[in-house]
Amino acid sequence: MKAIGVYQGTDIKSQEFTTADVAQPVPTNLDVLVKINAVSVNPVDTKVRQTTKQRSLKVLGYDAVGTVEALGEQVTDFTVGDRVFYAGSNQRAGSNQEYQLVDSRIIAKAPTKLVDEDAAAMPLTTLTAAELLFEKFNNPFEKDANEGKTVLIINGAGGVGSSAIQLAKWSGFRVIATASRTETVEWVEKMGADQVINHHHDLIKQLPDDLNQIDDIMILNRTESYFATAAKLVAPLGHVGSIVESSQPLPLGLLKDKAASFDWEFMFTKPKYGVKEASQGQLLTKIAALLDSGDIISTRTKTLSNINANNLKKGHQIVESGKMLGKLVIDGPFTD
Amino acid sequence: MKAIGVYQGTDIKSQEFTTADVAQPVPTNLDVLVKINAVSVNPVDTKVRQTTKQRSLKVLGYDAVGTVEALGEQVTDFTVGDRVFYAGSNQRAGSNQEYQLVDSRIIAKAPTKLVDEDAAAMPLTTLTAAELLFEKFNNPFEKDANEGKTVLIINGAGGVGSSAIQLAKWSGFRVIATASRTETVEWVEKMGADQVINHHHDLIKQLPDDLNQIDDIMILNRTESYFATAAKLVAPLGHVGSIVESSQPLPLGLLKDKAASFDWEFMFTKPKYGVKEASQGQLLTKIAALLDSGDIISTRTKTLSNINANNLKKGHQIVESGKMLGKLVIDGPFTD
Numbered sequence: 001m002k003a004i005g006v007y008q009g010t011d012i013k014s015q016e017f018t019t020a021d022v023a024q025p026v027p028t029n030l031d032v033l034v035k036i037n038a039v040s041v042n043p044v045d046t047k048v049r050q051t052t053k054q055r056s057l058k059v060l061g062y063d064a065v066g067t068v069e070a071l072g073e074q075v076t077d078f079t080v081g082d083r084v085f086y087a088g089s090n091q092r093a094g095s096n097q098e099y100q101l102v103d104s105r106i107i108a109k110a111p112t113k114l115v116d117e118d119a120a121a122m123p124l125t126t127l128t129a130a131e132l133l134f135e136k137f138n139n140p141f142e143k144d145a146n147e148g149k150t151v152l153i154i155n156g157a158g159g160v161g162s163s164a165i166q167l168a169k170w171s172g173f174r175v176i177a178t179a180s181r182t183e184t185v186e187w188v189e190k191m192g193a194d195q196v197i198n199h200h201h202d203l204i205k206q207l208p209d210d211l212n213q214i215d216d217i218m219i220l221n222r223t224e225s226y227f228a229t230a231a232k233l234v235a236p237l238g239h240v241g242s243i244v245e246s247s248q249p250l251p252l253g254l255l256k257d258k259a260a261s262f263d264w265e266f267m268f269t270k271p272k273y274g275v276k277e278a279s280q281g282q283l284l285t286k287i288a289a290l291l292d293s294g295d296i297i298s299t300r301t302k303t304l305s306n307i308n309a310n311n312l313k314k315g316h317q318i319v320e321s322g323k324m325l326g327k328l329v330i331d332g333p334f335t336d
Numbered sequence: 337m338k339a340i341g342v343y344q345g346t347d348i349k350s351q352e353f354t355t356a357d358v359a360q361p362v363p364t365n366l367d368v369l370v371k372i373n374a375v376s377v378n379p380v381d382t383k384v385r386q387t388t389k390q391r392s393l394k395v396l397g398y399d400a401v402g403t404v405e406a407l408g409e410q411v412t413d414f415t416v417g418d419r420v421f422y423a424g425s426n427q428r429a430g431s432n433q434e435y436q437l438v439d440s441r442i443i444a445k446a447p448t449k450l451v452d453e454d455a456a457a458m459p460l461t462t463l464t465a466a467e468l469l470f471e472k473f474n475n476p477f478e479k480d481a482n483e484g485k486t487v488l489i490i491n492g493a494g495g496v497g498s499s500a501i502q503l504a505k506w507s508g509f510r511v512i513a514t515a516s517r518t519e520t521v522e523w524v525e526k527m528g529a530d531q532v533i534n535h536h537h538d539l540i541k542q543l544p545d546d547l548n549q550i551d552d553i554m555i556l557n558r559t560e561s562y563f564a565t566a567a568k569l570v571a572p573l574g575h576v577g578s579i580v581e582s583s584q585p586l587p588l589g590l591l592k593d594k595a596a597s598f599d600w601e602f603m604f605t606k607p608k609y610g611v612k613e614a615s616q617g618q619l620l621t622k623i624a625a626l627l628d629s630g631d632i633i634s635t636r637t638k639t640l641s642n643i644n645a646n647n648l649k650k651g652h653q654i655v656e657s658g659k660m661l662g663k664l665v666i667d668g669p670f671t672d
Contacts, residue, residue: 131595136595136597138474235611236605236606236608236609236611237605237606237611237612245589245592246588246589248585249584249585249586249587249588249589250585250586250588251585252582252585252586252588252598252600253581253582253585255600256581256600256602257602257605257608258600258602258605258609259467259472259599259600259601259602259605260600261472261597261598261599261600262588262597262598262599263595263597263598264588264591264592264594264595264596264597265595266592266593266594266595269572269573269593269594269595270572270573272572272593273572273594275571275572275573276573
């Protein structure tokens, strides 16, 4: 079977993806073997590509939609032929190969009303948004259950931001999101933001007049640049969360008087450390239902046809530009 | 009536407490007027004394036990004659006066089986411990409900630590606490710690062999000194919390890979910002029941008899030494 990857990490300009012919793996225990139909490229894919030290072929890719082809002997929740979607694990070979092994606890049946390329856009970003908004910030993952609360989403137009806006709005939050370009402003409004403010200008001055504090704040870009502002804005007992590591120590003391919390979200913590894996399968099942009901929509904005080294390179280049709006998907089949 | 306080803040050696004769206040709205029977001295009292800029008499004191003497017109939960206890608010005149106004939402009926001096020791520290352990760390406040989880309490012998050990043990945690002197080690064992380790030595090396990560970590002293160790020890998705402001920015990124959270606890946030005040009355009601059932015991270790300027100065000197084990209480009546 075909597996596509890279050797060690360098800048995309001088780094080529390579297609290798490798043996098809066999699932054991809780794993399933999935035949990959479509994948997406996330910013984290490009970081892994740049920094991998692996001398053998490093097969990248997290998000995938595919069909279950074989089951490990402990798998009870899925059967051969099930169409599934997932974000996978950063501890194993990725989704940029024809057949992939994945732990059945972190996958779910794919939304039945979405085509592969729409479904493939969603798992990693929506899981990240859901874990931060509902698990870390301790809000109910239920329709309209957060009415009366406000969330600020800094960098609303990226993949995680686009999913976060939709989940927050559906669950009842008043949603303030940031964007800076005409097309990103329009996009975050389409995702459901109640107000859009520009993250290149003073966020506090741009807030609506009736709003002087915010219950939950998601920092989805340059944590060190927005931390102090978030600390000023967050409500007493509120939460500030981030998915982007800070390049420097943070003045955490700014949150003390308000007894506020700071939460890191990292979607791969559960599969990496082997904790609460099944919660990811459960979250994805809820996400699939919301996609099927139309309560949230796919954030796919770009599609490349055929999964091959060329398109992976192209996809990485686009995502690496940092200007992506929503998600980029590469649709199967695998070609040379 | 007598009110005891200080003018501006300085070191206790050159600072005198003054007794003044002031008008007895009248409760309105949700306030009750309480006749004070006993108070305790907390470390935060000494910080407020040192740093106050108030030119008029600053009446200190948070913890109190007393009798309701009069009711604001909106009070429905209490009647005249009720014996109550509370930690009060840092926004109002304190408990070091014969009669004090306090918001009825943040008080509770005092434990009936405890004498005044035992009950007075408990509110501020036990509320702090309960808010951090149950609200911030998101654990159930129920007997045995946290079995299988582990908590590390750094500085277990102080007031908050002593209450935290007891609440954690009662609610099912395996409790590791730190102490460094023979008498503090014995004390934290008496409070219920399963293991005691010395915070002057490497905490990680002293952990029991079967323990390499800890779900929840409470830093109750020098946050900057213990943060990096806590980050190493905390379990994936775990919580590190503190009640002591850091003198420097903290390397928060150490928690990123484990998607862990950092929570500040500050008991006065609720009354100061006017959020969730009633939750403090409810927590204190549960704490009173635990004291009455003997599931937790008073942490009082020292008592001074008669509330007056002399004893307040003495109490502050003892607490300010930083060597206190458990709590210091000053028992009424008020004298010159």
